[in-house]
Amino acid sequence: MSASTYTNVLGLAAAAVLLCAVVTLWRRSLGAIVRTLAVQGAALACVATVIGLHEHDVGLIVVGLLVLGAKAVVVPLLIGRVVRHDPNSRETDPLVNVPASLVAAGALTFLAFAATRSVTSLVPTTAGRLIPIGLAAMLVGFFALVTRRKAVSQIVGILLVDNGVALVAFLATAGVPLLVELGASLDVLLAVIVLRVLAIQMRSRLGSFDLDQLTELHD
Amino acid sequence: MTAGVLVVAGALLGLGGAIAGALLPKGWRVRAATALIWAACGCEAAAAIHVLAIDRPIVLRSTELLPFTGVTLVLNSLGAFFVLLVVMVAVPATLYGIGYASHGLDTRTAACVFPLFVTTLLLVPTAGSVATFMALWELMALTSLLLVLVDHSASEASRSAGTWYAVLTHVGAATILVAFLILAAHSGGQTFAAIAVHARHLASGVRALVFMLALVGFGSKAGAVPFHVWLPKAHPEAPSPVSALMSGAMVALGVYGIVLVGDDLLGGGPVWWWLVVLVLGGASALFGSLHAASSTDLKRLLAYSTTDNIGLVLLAVGAAGLYDATRHPLLAALSLVSALVLLFNHAAFKGALFLSAGSVQVATGSRDLDRLGGLLRRMPQTGALFLVAAAAISALPPLNGFIGEWLLFQSLLHGAVIGSTAADIAIPLAVAALALTAGLTVVAFVKAVGIGFLGRPRSESADEATEVPRTMRLAVGLLVAVCVVLGVAPTLIFPAVERAVKTALPGLGTRILAHGVDLQVVGLRGMLAPAALAGSLAGAVVGIMVLRRALSRQPTPRVVEAWGCGRQLQTARMQYTATSFAEPVQRVFDDVLRPVQDLDVTHVAESRYVIESVTFANTVDDAIERSLYTPVIRAVRRWGQVARRLQPGSVHRYLAYGLGALVILLVAVAVMG
Known part of the structure; x- marks a missing residue:
């Protein structure tokens, strides 16, 4: 792989991760949000694999394939089943409306670039320059957690945060050891399963995925 | 060396008592635990007598037991005296516990914690370093707290007593810890021996701060005014053998702490330190004896009398420092x-x-x-x-x-x-x-x-x-x-x-x-x-x-009730009451x-000149508790209510706190980097 192709593909994939995060803020249909998450997983896997190919690191390529399996296929399938319980469920009334959310996402991205100047100057590689994108994706995910009402959007938000962290890890260290990545992926998988059960329980008890209902648990 | 073995054996036997109390079936646990505690008391008493006889301290060190600091046990003559004091109370109190067991001391928790409490009482005077002392001191506080709560765990008075005791004892432990940390930081070591060498050369302000912090901390354990408020609450609620140990032995260890810091570690101080101790002692003695004289609850009376006696001891300690x-x-x-x-x-x-x-x-x-x-x-x-x-x-x-x-x-x-x-x-x-x-x-x-x-x-x-x-x-x-x-x-x-x-x-x-x-x-x-x-x-x-027998040879005239002095019937209500x-x-x-007196007169419905019943209530609550602690509690509660507004129960709000903190942090990094 030539240097320019490597730079282009890596930049494209990283940008796709951020773009997917922003798209989850834009879309209202829960089904579409879950599909966007799958695309983001695939982009993340692409980042790992490309770095692995470039560094001739077989471990990283395996990690990339694992990420593809877990985050682009298995996890979206699991969440998709929750959505199927209520196919018409939409993120109708987020705490911050969609245009304002998009502006906030832009501000957060700006903040991520401003805050990581010193980090990017420390790692002057192609991958290193892309670190702010990972941080931005994470912040956008966090923002989704804070402003979206539905339980499914919350699960997706957590996964966005996780994907952002993973992207920073791939870009900054040229890949974490296989074992660590395996552990992190399993954790995420487990968290998704637990959250899925919780969300379904919530729906059967409270009649909706709306998180605001939980305020009633407060005495 | 053999004496050192005795100290360790005593500690292990005490722990064995706690384990026996926790594991054995109901009919056995109190007796087995008591037997093991007696053995522990015997070992510690023998070690103490040995130390007093040869007048040379026993020093034991272990680096494995506590991480980073290790355990240092030093039994000197002062500590040995207090060990003997604890043994003198602990043996009868545990013996009493056998007969008293069915009144709350034979549950698994109580049977396990009681031996542990006695063991920590025995070991606190042998602690030879800050870490060892604090570990044993806190264990003593926790076990005694559990024992206060064990008797009537459902009653409101017992819970309130537990809260008071827990708060005061932990405030005390915190000030003691700060005092010891200051000393240790300036001495380059946390053993009492190292501190005693360096503490004499500290700045007078630091020394005064250390002494006052220690006085507050140990004073709250000793039950000196104005930290005595837990005594009249906790003692009545604790099972009697526990009250006896707390009032006889644990309170004495508070005085041990004051002597340890004031005389042993700091090597005495200026006149005003000891005047403060003298004033605390005098106030405790007077306040305690006054409340003892006016209490109507027998154990509350005894608790106030403890404050009174500790006041006398503090008078003596203060006078000693003064001289x-x-x-x-x-x-x-x-x-x-x-x-x-x-x-x-x-x-x-x-x-x-x-x-x-x-x-x-x-x-x-x-x-x-x-x-x-x-x-x-x-x-x-x-x-x-x-x-x-x-x-x-x-x-x-x-x-x-x-x-x-x-x-x-x-x-x-x-x-x-x-x-x-x-x-x-x-x-x-x-x-x-x-x-x-x-x-x-x-x-x-x-x-x-x-x-x-x-x-x-x-x-x-x-x-x-x-x-x-x-x-x-x-x-x-x-x-x-x-x-x-x-x-x-x-x-x-x-x-x-x-x-x-x-x-x-x-x-x-x-x-x-x-x-x-x-x-x-x-x-x-x-x-x-x-x-x-x-x-x-x-x-x-x-x-x-x-003499009386010699003088009363002639038959004494029999005294009989002729008219009973007008007392036709003599009921118990005619006697003096405690009040x-x-x-x-x-x-x-x-x-x-400042007693609170309530006179409630109920009139017959037809006429307000005829009285149906009169109720008189006279309660003497603690003036120090009312004027010193109640305002503090009210302020804390008010701040607690304000802080509760941060927690409305909304998940989004909690998440927003996290995001907000993260964004502020990143902005700070961006501005400064």
Whole structure:
């Protein structure tokens, strides 16, 4: 792989991760949000694999394939089943409306670039320059957690945060050891399963995925 | 080396007692735990006596037990004296616990925690480093807290007492920890030996800060005013053997801490430190004895009397520091001797009193003096033992309380030599406080005996009271025997006391007290012959009895009720009650006690000139608690309400807090980087 192709593909994939995060803020249909998450997983896997190919690191390529399996296929399938319980469920009334959310996402991205100047100057590689994108994706995910009402959007938000962290890890260290990545992926998988059960329980008890209902648990 | 093995064996046996209490079935656990605790007490007592005999400390170190700091145990003569004191209370208290077990001490928790509590009491005086001391001190606080809560875990009073005790003991532990950390930071080591070398050369401000922090911390454990508020709440709620140990032994360890920091580690200080101790002691003695005189709950009375006695001990400790600071080593040593003797005596008679109060509660189901009465006839042995212990705490010769107060009076009365103005004012005031306290203590215990044990029973349950099991009487008897023996032959413990005092105040070459049958203060004019005193008292009693018999040869006329002086019926309600007995005292000290009186008159519906019923209630709550603690509690509660607004229960709000913090952090990085 030539240097320019490597730079282009890596930049494209990283940008796709951020773009997917922003798209989850834009879309209202829960089904579409879950599909966007799958695309983001695939982009993340692409980042790992490309770095692995470039560094001739077989471990990283395996990690990339694992990420593809877990985050682009298995996890979206699991969440998709929750959505199927209520196919018409939409993120109708987020705490911050969609245009304002998009502006906030832009501000957060700006903040991520401003805050990581010193980090990017420390790692002057192609991958290193892309670190702010990972941080931005994470912040956008966090923002989704804070402003979206539905339980499914919350699960997706957590996964966005996780994907952002993973992207920073791939870009900054040229890949974490296989074992660590395996552990992190399993954790995420487990968290998704637990959250899925919780969300379904919530729906059967409270009649909706709306998180605001939980305020009633407060005495 | 063999003595070191004894210390470790004692600790292990104590832990074994806790494990036995936790694992064995109900019928066995209390007896097995008690046997193991006795073995532990035996080991520790043997080690302590060995240390006192050779007058050289035992030093043990282990780096494996506590991470980073290791465990250092140093048993010196001062610690050994306190170990003996704990053993003296712990053996009867655990013996009593066997008979008392069915009243809350035979649950798995209690049977496990009680031995652990005794073990920590035994080990605290052997701690030789900050980490070891704090670990044992906190374990002692936690186990005693659990034991306060174990008896009536469902009652509101018990929960409230537990909260008060927990808060005060942890505030105390925090200040002690800060004091020790300051010392350790300036000494480059956390063993007491290293601290003692360096602490003498610290800046005077730092030394004063350390001493005041330690005084607050240990004062709250000792129950000195104004940190005493937990005592009258926790003692009535704790099971009686636990009360006896807490009041006799744990409170004494608070004084041990003050002596340890003030004399052993800091090596004495300026006059004003000890004036503060003196003032605290005087205030505690007066406040405690006043409240004891006006309490109607037997165990509450005993708890306030603990504050009173600790006040006397602090008077002695303060006087010792004062004399030491003004270079009067002999008087300093005498004062410290009187402090230790007072503590030892207090442990003996207060242990006996708390245990007999427990017996009364077991027999009648009540601690309220206004519901007791006539118990001396129904429980003759418990009553007699209570009477002797009450005489001892009232400092009547020939019992041990008299010896301690005599020594304290000796040291204070000889204090006219000092020559510092503040001290010249403080010492006579201390004498006055001591005299008033002694009088009020007598009032309190005349009330306890007179209302509780004499007269007619004031309730059915008091009327139907029967004597408690033999082990419980034996336990009280052991402690009362200590009171009598130390009253007649106080010189028995003086070698140990002298060694302990010389550890705390080094550089004292001569003897403080002449040994022998009589008590003589070396270098001062003060002499007491307790054995002769006891002998002459006994002789006088026998003489009076013989004389009476000799004089009353002719048959005495029988006294019969002719008209009964107009008393057609004599009911228990005609007697003095505890409240009415205390009324004169309460009236004199109205400004300090501030009693709350409620008079509720109900009229008959037809006419307001005819009264249907009159209710009178007189409660004396703690003025210090009301004016010092209530405002603090109210402020804390108000801030708590404000803080609760941060938590509306919305998940989004909680997440937003996280995102907000993260964004602020990143902005800060962006601006500064």
